[in-house]
Amino acid sequence: MTPEEFRAAGHELIDWIADFRERVPELPVRAETEPGDVRRALATAPPETPDSLADLVADLDRVIVPGLTQIQSPSYFAWFPSNASLASVLGDLTSSGLGALGITWQSAPALTELEEVVTEWLRELTGLAPGWHGAIHDTASSGCLVAMLAARERASSFSEMRGGLQGEPSPYVVYSSPHAHSSIPKAVLLAGFGHDNLRYVGTDPATFAMDPESLRAAMATDVAAGRVPAAVVVSLGTTGTTAFDPTPEIVAVAREFGAWVHVDAAMAGSAMLLPECRHLFAGVDDADSIGWNPHKWLGTVLDTSLLYVRDVDLLVRVMATNPSYLQSSVDGSVVQYKDWGIPLGRRFRALKLWFHLRLDGAEAIRARLRRDLANAQWLAAVVRDEPEWELVAPVLLQTVCVRHVPTTSVGGAVPDADALDAHTRSWVEALNATGLAFVTPALHEGRWMVRVSIGAEATERSDVERLWQLMRSTASVST
Amino acid sequence: MTPEEFRAAGHELIDWIADFRERVPELPVRAETEPGDVRRALATAPPETPDSLADLVADLDRVIVPGLTQIQSPSYFAWFPSNASLASVLGDLTSSGLGALGITWQSAPALTELEEVVTEWLRELTGLAPGWHGAIHDTASSGCLVAMLAARERASSFSEMRGGLQGEPSPYVVYSSPHAHSSIPKAVLLAGFGHDNLRYVGTDPATFAMDPESLRAAMATDVAAGRVPAAVVVSLGTTGTTAFDPTPEIVAVAREFGAWVHVDAAMAGSAMLLPECRHLFAGVDDADSIGWNPHKWLGTVLDTSLLYVRDVDLLVRVMATNPSYLQSSVDGSVVQYKDWGIPLGRRFRALKLWFHLRLDGAEAIRARLRRDLANAQWLAAVVRDEPEWELVAPVLLQTVCVRHVPTTSVGGAVPDADALDAHTRSWVEALNATGLAFVTPALHEGRWMVRVSIGAEATERSDVERLWQLMRSTASVST
Numbered sequence: 001m002t003p004e005e006f007r008a009a010g011h012e013l014i015d016w017i018a019d020f021r022e023r024v025p026e027l028p029v030r031a032e033t034e035p036g037d038v039r040r041a042l043a044t045a046p047p048e049t050p051d052s053l054a055d056l057v058a059d060l061d062r063v064i065v066p067g068l069t070q071i072q073s074p075s076y077f078a079w080f081p082s083n084a085s086l087a088s089v090l091g092d093l094t095s096s097g098l099g100a101l102g103i104t105w106q107s108a109p110a111l112t113e114l115e116e117v118v119t120e121w122l123r124e125l126t127g128l129a130p131g132w133h134g135a136i137h138d139t140a141s142s143g144c145l146v147a148m149l150a151a152r153e154r155a156s157s158f159s160e161m162r163g164g165l166q167g168e169p170s171p172y173v174v175y176s177s178p179h180a181h182s183s184i185p186k187a188v189l190l191a192g193f194g195h196d197n198l199r200y201v202g203t204d205p206a207t208f209a210m211d212p213e214s215l216r217a218a219m220a221t222d223v224a225a226g227r228v229p230a231a232v233v234v235s236l237g238t239t240g241t242t243a244f245d246p247t248p249e250i251v252a253v254a255r256e257f258g259a260w261v262h263v264d265a266a267m268a269g270s271a272m273l274l275p276e277c278r279h280l281f282a283g284v285d286d287a288d289s290i291g292w293n294p295h296k297w298l299g300t301v302l303d304t305s306l307l308y309v310r311d312v313d314l315l316v317r318v319m320a321t322n323p324s325y326l327q328s329s330v331d332g333s334v335v336q337y338k339d340w341g342i343p344l345g346r347r348f349r350a351l352k353l354w355f356h357l358r359l360d361g362a363e364a365i366r367a368r369l370r371r372d373l374a375n376a377q378w379l380a381a382v383v384r385d386e387p388e389w390e391l392v393a394p395v396l397l398q399t400v401c402v403r404h405v406p407t408t409s410v411g412g413a414v415p416d417a418d419a420l421d422a423h424t425r426s427w428v429e430a431l432n433a434t435g436l437a438f439v440t441p442a443l444h445e446g447r448w449m450v451r452v453s454i455g456a457e458a459t460e461r462s463d464v465e466r467l468w469q470l471m472r473s474t475a476s477v478s479t
Numbered sequence: 480m481t482p483e484e485f486r487a488a489g490h491e492l493i494d495w496i497a498d499f500r501e502r503v504p505e506l507p508v509r510a511e512t513e514p515g516d517v518r519r520a521l522a523t524a525p526p527e528t529p530d531s532l533a534d535l536v537a538d539l540d541r542v543i544v545p546g547l548t549q550i551q552s553p554s555y556f557a558w559f560p561s562n563a564s565l566a567s568v569l570g571d572l573t574s575s576g577l578g579a580l581g582i583t584w585q586s587a588p589a590l591t592e593l594e595e596v597v598t599e600w601l602r603e604l605t606g607l608a609p610g611w612h613g614a615i616h617d618t619a620s621s622g623c624l625v626a627m628l629a630a631r632e633r634a635s636s637f638s639e640m641r642g643g644l645q646g647e648p649s650p651y652v653v654y655s656s657p658h659a660h661s662s663i664p665k666a667v668l669l670a671g672f673g674h675d676n677l678r679y680v681g682t683d684p685a686t687f688a689m690d691p692e693s694l695r696a697a698m699a700t701d702v703a704a705g706r707v708p709a710a711v712v713v714s715l716g717t718t719g720t721t722a723f724d725p726t727p728e729i730v731a732v733a734r735e736f737g738a739w740v741h742v743d744a745a746m747a748g749s750a751m752l753l754p755e756c757r758h759l760f761a762g763v764d765d766a767d768s769i770g771w772n773p774h775k776w777l778g779t780v781l782d783t784s785l786l787y788v789r790d791v792d793l794l795v796r797v798m799a800t801n802p803s804y805l806q807s808s809v810d811g812s813v814v815q816y817k818d819w820g821i822p823l824g825r826r827f828r829a830l831k832l833w834f835h836l837r838l839d840g841a842e843a844i845r846a847r848l849r850r851d852l853a854n855a856q857w858l859a860a861v862v863r864d865e866p867e868w869e870l871v872a873p874v875l876l877q878t879v880c881v882r883h884v885p886t887t888s889v890g891g892a893v894p895d896a897d898a899l900d901a902h903t904r905s906w907v908e909a910l911n912a913t914g915l916a917f918v919t920p921a922l923h924e925g926r927w928m929v930r931v932s933i934g935a936e937a938t939e940r941s942d943v944e945r946l947w948q949l950m951r952s953t954a955s956v957s958t
Binding site for chain 1: 481484485488489490492494495496497498499509512513514515516517521522525526527529535536539542543544545546547550551555557558561562563565566568569572573575576577578579580584587589591592593596600601603604620621631632639640641643644650651660661662665669670671672674675676718719772774783787798800803811821822823824833836837838839843914919920921927930954
């Protein structure tokens with residue numbers, strides 16, 4: 001495709017995307033395709049000769065859009081927000097258009113140094129102390145794996161340069177909340193620690209936050225048995241209920257035992273932009289690493305995940321390679337992001353953060369986050385006030401966890417736990433099947449609840465009010 | 480930013496990108512900025528209020544473009560091609576514009592199933608046997624790490640579910656060519672095998688390909704010492720000289736010892752689209768995993784790396800997580816790519832492959848690859864015919880490795896090896912400093928050579944001819 005052909009096709013697609021974003025509110029929120037529908041509609045033989053853009057756009061309209069859950073819908077309340085702000089979309093377009101290749105500083109100085117600039121901007125905007133050094137990863141899953149690898153190597157005095165984990169005499173142990181995101185145990189297993197060396201620490205029954213005394217007891221037991229506490233993962237904003245583990249107390253325990261502290265704030269990290277929310281993040285500056293995702297609530301389009309570390313030298317020692325064909329005369333005086341993570345090749349991801357922050361501005365982003373917090377408090381208040389509805393957990397940010405408990409309909413008696421589970425799953429499926437909104441059922445301490453995760457960029461109070469009507473009507477019909 | 484604002488800004492940026500691609504041939508190929516220049520030019524305070532698009536575009540022109548090595552230039556011959564075809568740029572724009580979120584099939588059925596379609600298309604186009612199952616990763620570094628994790632878990636009968644690597648009695652060993660890409664030893668170290676358990680196997684002195692008998696001897700020695708051969712990495716198209724390890728013989732040895740075979744064809748894999756090149760890939764269908772990068776020579780914009788495996792069940796067993804909030808009623812009947820790699824969250828990357836293949840068509844892509852192979856053979860022939868120039872390695876694909884050996888200028892005597900190294904580094908730096916072309920110096924078996932890696936989408940024969948003139952003029956001046 002020539003630049004002139006690109007110009008014509010690009011204008012057409014920009015209009016198609018603008019039109020799409022305008023009609024998102026009218027689309028079913030949850031994809032209603034059946035398994036295999038999309039594959040059957042599109043899986044012809046590989047194209048030998050060029051198709052027209054018109055053919056592709058027709059397939060987008062006919063198959064792709066109806067085959068997607070509409071994450072950008074104002075009535076999307078599932079999982080967590082995954083906003084793709086249009087300013088950041090323009091930054092990502094610029095990245096693809098430039099076709100830069102980040103493998104070393106030399107291959108793309110601007111790619112490297114703009115990543116330094118935007119990660120420093122976000123450090124300042126989130127109130128993190130100087131001394132944190134950030135890089136952009138694809139997801140918090142990868143960032144957490146990098147943190148676990150750094151922790152493994154620090155604990156084992158760089159066993160990777162000797163016989164690996166197998167050469168080590170004492171098992172290394174990692175600790176986390178049982179409410180931690182699934183990427184945490186995955187990272188622990190992939191890093192080679194093994195399931196037997198992953199400890200789920202007890203939590204507070206009211207806040208679902210990690211209990212530091214249980215952590216201390218677990219570490220002490222392991223040490224007594226000849227095992228070495230290598231790392232603890234602090235979850236700030238758990239996936240289930242947005243619980244916040246107590247960072248200062250956990251850091252204090254971890255220091256007693258020499259363990260790495262990784263803070264997983266993948267979703268909640270955006271709240272650090274709000275000074276009034278920073279109390280939830282007290283103590284994070286004393287951790288060893290912290291990861292959070294601008295591609296969630298903040299709204300920089302996927303995939304934009306930040307991992308900050310304090311000890312860059314250690315990280316580089318764990319992750320570095322230095323083959324001759326990547327060497328240059330400036331190596332000692334520049335940042336080489338290839339040595340901060342797993343991939344060598346790097347997209348110019350800094351551009352999407354740069355476009356997002358510059359075109360929208362931090363003030364407007366903070367105002368939007370505050371709107372969402374207020375909407376969550378509104379929903380929490382009406383749930384609290386309504387008979388037969390209950391809040392399952394404290395509402396610290398923008399996620400409201402609820403259950404509908406239909407006491408009256410069963411003769412005034414509380415339904416048993418299994419019946420309540422069945423009722424919860426029934427009404428949430430009925431709600432999602434309407435296509436008018438989408439929320440997530442989840443197990444919490446063994447029982448089903450419904451998570452209403454507010455924070456899509458387009459969601460206004462009126463959308464939350466409509467959701468609440470829909471929740472009440474579907475829950476009462478399902479009774 | 481509203482859809483209407485996006486529409487206006489998007490049109491402006493599309494034009495800017497088209498203009499940029501038109502003027503790329505006039506830009507210096509290697510970035511000539513000094514360390515810190517970009518950071519100093521852009522590192523103001525984080526923006527509180529919105530900037531205009533005009534301000535951003537001005538910064539793109541003033542700082543970003545001059546701060547990039549122009550990978551899309553017709554005179555880019557460094558590292559490996561990293562083409563960002565404009566058709567694929569449109570696919571990536573569509574991905575960002577849709578703002579889809581791939582975490583489960585349910586979150587984005589079309590994202591999942593189109594990835595099944597395009598990976599199957601590329602399996603067919605590359606002549607791989609049915610029974611390979613592909614997924615899109617960011618880079619071959621990540622793909623290779625996934626393969627090493629799968630190999631580790633197969634060898635150890637899923638030690639991750641017990642005490643991890645430390646609980647295992649016998650060390651696990653990985654084998655590769657010393658010419659393998661730096662991401663291979665990195666993956667081995669990150670997967671926890673340890674440096675002591677990474678074996679660089681001897682290679683053929685003429686072809687620089689792994690010697691299967693040396694591999695067998697190394698594995699036998701390890702087994703005799705109580706160690707377990709876990710994996711061997713076959714490099715097809717090494718980074719230095721595009722050497723091809725002999726896959727059938729390596730597979731035969733690996734089978735004797737029960738080791739996983741991972742094929743790293745990151746760069747050269749594109750050549751599998753050409754039937755006349757498939758002999759180089761004989762035997763790959765008997766491997767356990769193969770990775771290659773459409774974001775290199777093929778030209779699907781970064782980041783588009785493919786990893787195919789034969790045993791999906793094993794891979795999923797190693798990588799899977801299944802928290803309640805990601806469960807749905809269709810789980811058993813659909814592909815869940817979250818369980819095929821490291822990240823949970825997934826961009827709609829299939830769109831860029833889909834746009835690229837459909838808008839350009841396979842015929843045109845094959846014609847371009849053949850053009851590049853012919854250009855490489857042309858350069859190899861003129862180098863071979865020219866006094867004082869020598870080919871360092873066989874030219875199997877599109878990379879030509881050369882040295883200029885200035886016999887006449889030093890009285891007819893061959894310069895000693897250190898003097899020749901100094902001369903090589905001197906003329907290649909002089910060439911790159913002109914900004915007219917960019918090639919990579921590299922160490923090969925301890926001595927410096929120059930790699931001319933042909934294959935930028937825009938590179939025609941005339942560009943290679945101009946490069947050859949430049950090589951001769953800079954090498955003679957540097958003598």
